[in-house]
Amino acid sequence: xxxxxxxxxxxxxxxxxxxxxxxxxxxxxxxxxxxxxxxxxxxxxxxxxxxxxxxxxxxxxxxxxxxxxxxxxxxxxxxxxxxxxxxxxxxxxxxxxxxxxxxxxxxxxxxxxxxxxxxxxxxxxxxxxxxxxxxxxxxxxxxxxxxxxxxxxxxxxxxxxxxxxxxxxxxxxxxxxxxxxxxxxxxxxxxxxxxxxxxxxxxxxxxxxxxxxxxxxxxxxxxxxxxxxxxxxxxxxxxxxxxxxxxxxxxxxxxxxxxxxxxxxxxxxxxxxxxxxxxxxxxxxxxxxxxxxxxxxxxxxxxxxxxxxxxxxxxxxxxxxxxxxxxxxxxxxxxxxxxxxxxxxxxxxxxxxxxxxxxxxxxxxxxxxxxxxxxxxxxxxxxxxxxxxxxxxxxxxxxxxxxxxxxxxxxxxxxxxxxxxxxxxxxxxxxxxxxxxxxxxxxxxxxxxxxxxxxxxxxxxxxxxxxxxxxxxxxxxxxxxxxxxxxxxxxxxxxxxxxxxxxxxxxxxxxxxxxxxxxxxxxxxxxxxxxxxxxxxxxxxxxxxxxxxxxxxxxxxxxxxxxxxxxxxxxxxxxxxxxxxxxxxxxxxxxxxxxxxxxxxxxxxxxxxxxxxxxxxxxxxxxxxxxxxxxxxxxxxxx
Numbered sequence: 035x036x037x038x039x040x041x042x043x044x045x046x047x048x049x050x051x052x053x054x055x056x057x058x059x060x061x062x063x064x065x066x067x068x069x070x071x072x073x074x075x076x077x078x079x080x081x082x083x084x085x086x087x088x089x090x091x092x093x094x095x096x097x098x099x100x101x102x103x104x105x106x107x108x109x110x111x112x113x114x115x116x117x118x119x120x121x122x123x124x125x126x127x128x129x130x131x132x133x134x135x136x137x138x139x140x141x142x143x144x145x146x147x148x149x150x151x152x153x154x155x156x157x158x159x160x161x162x163x164x165x166x167x168x169x170x171x172x173x174x175x176x177x178x179x180x181x182x183x184x185x186x187x188x189x190x191x192x193x194x195x196x197x198x199x200x201x202x203x204x205x206x207x208x209x210x211x212x213x214x215x216x217x218x219x220x221x222x223x224x225x226x227x228x229x230x231x232x233x234x235x236x237x238x239x240x241x242x243x244x245x246x247x248x249x250x251x252x253x254x255x256x257x258x259x260x261x262x263x264x265x266x267x268x269x270x271x272x273x274x275x276x277x278x279x280x281x282x283x284x285x286x287x288x289x290x291x292x293x294x295x296x297x298x299x300x301x302x303x304x305x306x307x308x309x310x311x312x313x314x315x316x317x318x319x320x321x322x323x324x325x326x327x328x329x330x331x332x333x334x335x336x337x338x339x340x341x342x343x344x345x346x347x348x349x350x351x352x353x354x355x356x357x358x359x360x361x362x363x364x365x366x367x368x369x370x371x372x373x374x375x376x377x378x379x380x381x382x383x384x385x386x387x388x389x390x391x392x393x394x395x396x397x398x399x400x401x402x403x404x405x406x407x408x409x410x411x412x413x414x415x416x417x418x419x420x421x422x423x424x425x426x427x428x429x430x431x432x433x434x435x436x437x438x439x440x441x442x443x444x445x446x447x448x449x450x451x452x453x454x455x456x457x458x459x460x461x462x463x464x465x466x467x468x469x470x471x472x473x474x475x476x477x478x479x480x481x482x483x484x485x486x487x488x489x490x491x492x493x494x495x496x497x498x499x500x501x502x503x504x505x506x507x508x509x510x511x512x513x514x515x516x517x518x519x520x521x522x523x524x525x526x527x528x529x530x531x532x533x534x535x536x537x538x539x540x541x542x543x544x545x546x547x548x549x550x551x552x553x554x555x556x557x558x559x560x561x562x563x564x565x566x567x568x569x570x571x572x573x574x575x576x577x578x579x580x581x582x583x584x585x586x587x588x589x590x591x592x593x594x595x596x597x598x599x600x601x602x603x604x605x606x607x608x609x610x611x612x613x614x615x616x617x618x619x620x621x622x623x624x625x626x627x628x629x630x631x632x633x634x635x636x637x638x639x640x641x642x643x644x645x646x647x648x649x650x651x652x653x654x655x656x657x658x659x660x661x662x663x664x665x666x667x668x669x670x671x672x673x
Contacts, residue, residue, distance in 0.1 A: 074246050075242070075245045075246060076242070077161065077241065077242070078160075078161050078162070078163065078198045078199060078240070078241065078242055079158075079160060079161065079198070079231075079232070079241060080241065081234035081241060081252060081253070082232050082233070082234045083157070083160075083232060084157075084158040084159070084160050084161070084162065084198070084231065084232060085155055085156060085157050085158050085231065085232045086121055086155070086156045086158055086165050086167075086196060086198075086229065086230075086231050086232075087153055087154070087155050087156075087229070087230050087231070087232070088119055088121060088153065088154045088155075088156075088167060088169070088227065088228075088229055089151065089152070089153045089227060089228045089229070089230075090117060090119075090128075090151065090152040090153065090154075090169075090225070090226075090227050091151050091216075091226040091227055091228065091306070092146070092147055092148045092150075092151075092224075092225070092226040092306070093115070093117065093142060093146075093147045093171065093223055093224070093225050093226075094145065094146045094147070094148070094223065094224040094225075094338075094341070095113045095115065095144075095145045095146070095222070095223055096220075096221070096222055096223060096224060096342055096345070097113065097222065098145050098335060098338045098339060098342065099338070099339045099342040099343065099529070102335055102339050102462060102465060102466060102469075102529075103466070103527060103529065105462075106462075107462070109335060109462060109465075112143055112144050112145065113143075113144070113145065113173060113175075114141040114142065114143050114173070114174040114175075115141065115142050115171060115172060115173045115174060115189070115223075116128045116129035116140075116141050116142060116171075116172055116174065117152075117169060117170065117171055117172070118168075118169075118170040118172060119154045119167070119168070119169050119170075120167070120168040120169075120170075121154065121156035121165055121166075121167050122156060122158070122165050122166055124156045126154045128140075128142075128152060129141055129174075141174055144334075145334065145335075145338045146338065149357070149358065158198070158231075162198060163197065163198055163199065164195055164196060164197050164198065165195070165196045165198070166193075166194075166195055166196075167192075167193070167194040167195070167196060167203070167205075167229065168191065168192070168193055168194075169190075169191070169192040169194070169225065169227065170188055170190065170191045170192075171188075171189050171190040171191075171220075171222070171223045171225065172186045172187065172188055172189065173186070173187050173189050173222075174186055175187055189220075189221075189222040189223055190218075190220040190221070190222055190223045190225070192205070192206045192207065192218050192220075192225065193205045193206050194206065194207060194229065196229050196231075198231055198240060198242070199240060199242035199243065200240065200242070200243055201230065201231070201238070201239060201240040201243055203229050206218060209275070210275070210310060212348070213311065213348070214308040214310065214311035214350070215308060215310075215311075216228050216229075216308075217306070217308065217311065217350070219345065224345065226306055234252060234253060235251075235252060235253055235254055235255045235256070236255055236257075237254075237255045237256040237257045237268075237269045238257070238269055238273070239252075239256055239268070239269060239272055243272070244256075248268070248272060248278065250268065250278075256268035256269050256272075256278075257269045260278075261278060261279055262277075262278060262279050262280055262281045262282070263281065264281045264282050264283070264284055265284060265285070265297060266282070266284045266296065266297065266300050270300050270303070274309055274310070280629065281629070282296070282629070282654055283632075283651060283654065284296035284297045284300070285297050286651045287309075287651050287652075287653070287654070288309075288550075288650050288651060288652070289309055289310055289604055289652050289653060290308075290309060290310050290311055290312050290313075290604055290605070291312070291549065291550070291604050291605040291610075291635060291637070291650050291652070292312035292313055292314070292549040292550065293396075293549050293550025293551075293552070293553050294307070294309075294313055294315070294397055296309050298396070298397050301393075301397070302315065302397065304359070305352055305357075306350070306352060308350075310604075311348075311350060312348065312349050312350065312549055312605070313349075313350045313351075313352065314344065314349060314350070314351045314352070314399065314476075314549065315352050315354070315394075315397055315398045315399065316351065316352065316353045316354065316365075316398060316399045316400075316401060317354045317364060317365040317390060317394060317398045317399070317400050317401070318332060318353060318354065318355050318365050318366070318401045318402075318403060319365065319366065319367040319368070319369050319385065319389050319401070319402050319403070320332075320355075320366070320367070320368055320369070320402070320403045321368070321369055321370070321371045321372070321402065321403065321404040321405060322368050322369070322370065322371040323371070324371060324373075324405060325371075328405075328426075330403045330404055330405060330425050331403065331425070332355070332403050332423065332425070332468065332472065333465050333468060335465045335469075336465050336466075336468045336469035336472060337353055337355075337469075337472075339465070339466070339469045339529060340469050340472050340473055340476075341353070343473065343529060343530060347544055348606070349549075353365075354366070354398070361391045361393070361394070362391075363388070363389050363390070363391050364391065364394075367389050369385055369389055369402060370384075370385075371405065372404070372405065373405060373406065374405070374406045374407060375402075375404055375405070375406070375407055375422050375424075376407055376409070377407075377409040377411045377422075377561070378563040382402065382411065382413050382420050382422055383413050383414075385400075385402050386400060386413035386414070386420055387413075395414075395419070395553075396419075396553045398419075399419055399421070399476070399479050399552050400413075400419055400420050400421070401420075401421045401422075401423055401475075402421070402422050402423070403423045403425055404422050404423065404424055404425070405424060405425070405426050406424050406426045407422060407424045408421075408422060408423050408424040408471050408474075408475055409421070409422055409475070410475045410478035410479055411561060415555055416555055416557045416560065417552065417553055417554070417555060418478060418479050418551065418552055418557065419479060419552040419553060421475040421476070421478075421479065423468075423471060423472060423475060424471075425468065463526045466526055466529055467523060467526075469529055470516045470522050470523075470528070470529055471522070473516045473529065473530075473531070474516045474517055474522055477490075477516070477517050477531060477543065477547075479551065479552040480547045480548060480549060480551050480552070481546065481547060481548040481551035482517050482531070482543055482546055482547065483559075483567075484567030484568040485558065485559050485567065485568050485569070485570055485572075485573050486546060486641035487513065487517075487541050487546075487641065488510070488567075488568040488570075489509070489510035489513035489515075489517075489518050489520075489539060489541075490513075490515075490517040490518065490567075490568075491517070491519060491567050491568075492506055492510055492518065492519055492520060493506070493519070506520055507520060509539060510539055512536040512537040512538055512539050512540040513532055513536070513539055513540050513541065514528065514532050514536045514540065515528075515530070515531050515532035515543050516528065516529065516530065516531065517531065517532075517543060518532075531543030531544055531547075541640065541641075544607070545607065545608055545609075545639070545640075546639055546640065546641055547608075548637060548639070548648075549605075550648070550650070554648065558573045558574055558575045559572050559573050559574070560572070580613075580634075580649050582615060582632065582634075584617065584618050584620075585615035585616065585617060585618055585632055586615060586616055586617075586618050587613060587614075587615055588614050588615065588616050588631075591614040591616065591631065591657065592612055592613055592614045594661065595612055595614050595633070595663065596612055598663060599612070603635075604635060604652055605635070605637055608637050608638070608639075609637070609638045610635045610636060610637055610638060611635070611636050611638055612633065612634070612635055613633075613634045613635075613636075613649065614631055614632070614633055614634075615631065615632045615634065616630060616631050617629075617630050617631075629654040629655060629656060630655075630656040630657065631654070631655055631656060631657055631663075632651060632653075632654050633651070633652045633653040633654070633655070633665070634649040634650060634651055634652065635649070635650050635652045636648060636649045636650070653665045
């Protein structure tokens with residue numbers, strides 16, 4: 035009995051000691067958790083009433099191009115649409131507009147709502163961590179046999195979850211996704227939007243992020259503060275994943291390779307810029323009406339068809355034909371009329387000098403929609419950033435219907451061999467032709483030239499006999515591109531660059547496009563008044579080589595990086611080659627802060643049109659003692 039009692043006492047002691055140990059461990063864990071909690075300020079909205087704002091900045095209907103390429107008049111009917119937002123159960127229908135004693139149905143009408151912004155605000159429960167958002171695009175369409183009834187049809191639905199701590203959202207759109215942050219490209223619509231919360235200092239950086247991540251003052255507006263003195267303020271760097279306390283070379287950094295460096299992307303914030311998504315900006319001015327009252331215009335339908343074709347290839351096009359808050363001499367100006375403007379005359383220099391803001395050069399492509407003659411040619415130095423787009427009707431008709439000016443036997447043979455050559459001019463085909471001209475001249479600004487492929491700008495339009503014309507067709511007929519004169523004014527089902535799938539002498543124009551071409555000085559050819567394309571013997575690629583001062587090329591790090599990054603290309607689908615540079619031990623430039631490596635990329639093209647010296651600074655960062663890469667921007671991550 036005594037042994038049993040002693041056994042029970044011993045067991046109780048063991049259990050008690052075990053409980054004490056467990057308790058102490060629990061206290062230790064609790065203390066550790068408490069200590070960890072104390073290091074974070076987990077408050078979300080201690081300074082203001084918490085709420086969420088959904089801003090709809092632009093909605094673009096994607097259906098016009100298909101309608102324009104289809105015979106008939108369906109392209110004339112402009113769409114009507116609206117959006118429905120739902121934030122944590124609060125639904126808002128944009129078409130239902132009510133005020134005291136009145137209400138209306140107001141639709142977006144047209145192909146593009148640019149400059150017609152909208153917003154919805156939703157009160158949130160204090161200290162709420164996330165909100166669920168749904169954005170639905172509805173199209174208001176006529177239905178029924180006589181089209182007397184209307185039906186609202188859901189065309190897009192976007193799901194998002196917003197985090198009040200980080201100020202970022204996830205879902206159908208997210209940071210660093212393929213089509214840009216705050217930019218959703220759907221099957222039927224493109225949508226530009228932003229989501230943000232009420233913020234005491236109005237810099238757009240949430241309280242939680244300021245106090246726990248950036249360690250900035252949540253009561254001070256960081257939109258204009260620049261602690262690392264790299265000319266880009268904290269708010270922009272935070273939004274796009276840069277460290278606002280580490281100096282970055284934003285004047286040269288171009289992570290998407292579109293030629294618009296980060297500092298310029300920052301300047302273009304009001305116009306949808308995204309440093310990780312390729313953009314093309316265009317300024318377009320218009321000649322005064324002719325003495326006979328003929329207007330010079332670039333039809334909305336031609337613009338939208340052009341925008342859509344580039345959107346299909348992941349390139350965003352923004353066309354300023356008169357933005358209301360643009361510069362004084364921005365797009366949409368009425369400029370002096372001339373009956374004829376030629377490339378050799380150099381007359382475009384006066385428009386370029388007096389109507390194209392110097393601050394926009396290197397960011398915007400410049401166009402004048404004029405009377406007679408279309409061409410792309412440098413205005414200053416050898417930068418191909420200037421285009422005259424001739425819109426005189428008789429010019430387009432001549433190009434479209436040269437067969438009417440030729441002998442009847444030639445017309446007969448042309449129709450027999452190339453039936454698409456013969457067509458009647460209609461408002462629809464004229465819009466396609468003008469869009470084709472627009473796309474053709476832009477192709478030159480982007481580097482598609484007669485010296486890169488001889489089928490570009492061939493002289494088929496001026497052939498005087500069937501043998502000459504069919505000879506051009508036999509050689510370059512497979513080059514099915516608006517860059518090929520043979521097809522530009524003949525095939526009204528074509529409004530595209532070639533995709534390289536048509537056989538011999540074809541090329542994939544989309545893989546030869548070099549977005550920064552319009553701002554590059556090192557062109558391989560000079561188009562003086564005696565120049566007639568293609569003259570490949572005049573092509574000269576001169577390069578001083580590439581070696582950034584204060585940095586040394588590392589073959590080993592480049593090899594390691596290529597293995598790390600895989601097939602990723604910041605200029606997709608264009609393939610690239612990489613070079614990694616490490617700081618020279620004698621480089622004492624304090625500007626570079628902690629950055630010890632620089633990442634450069636160069637496109638790989640099949641043609642010789644791009645000088646070898648064109649390398650783009652994609653990112654900066656460092657490598658630790660274990661050989662692991664880290665970058666000051668978040669676009670370079672292992673796939």
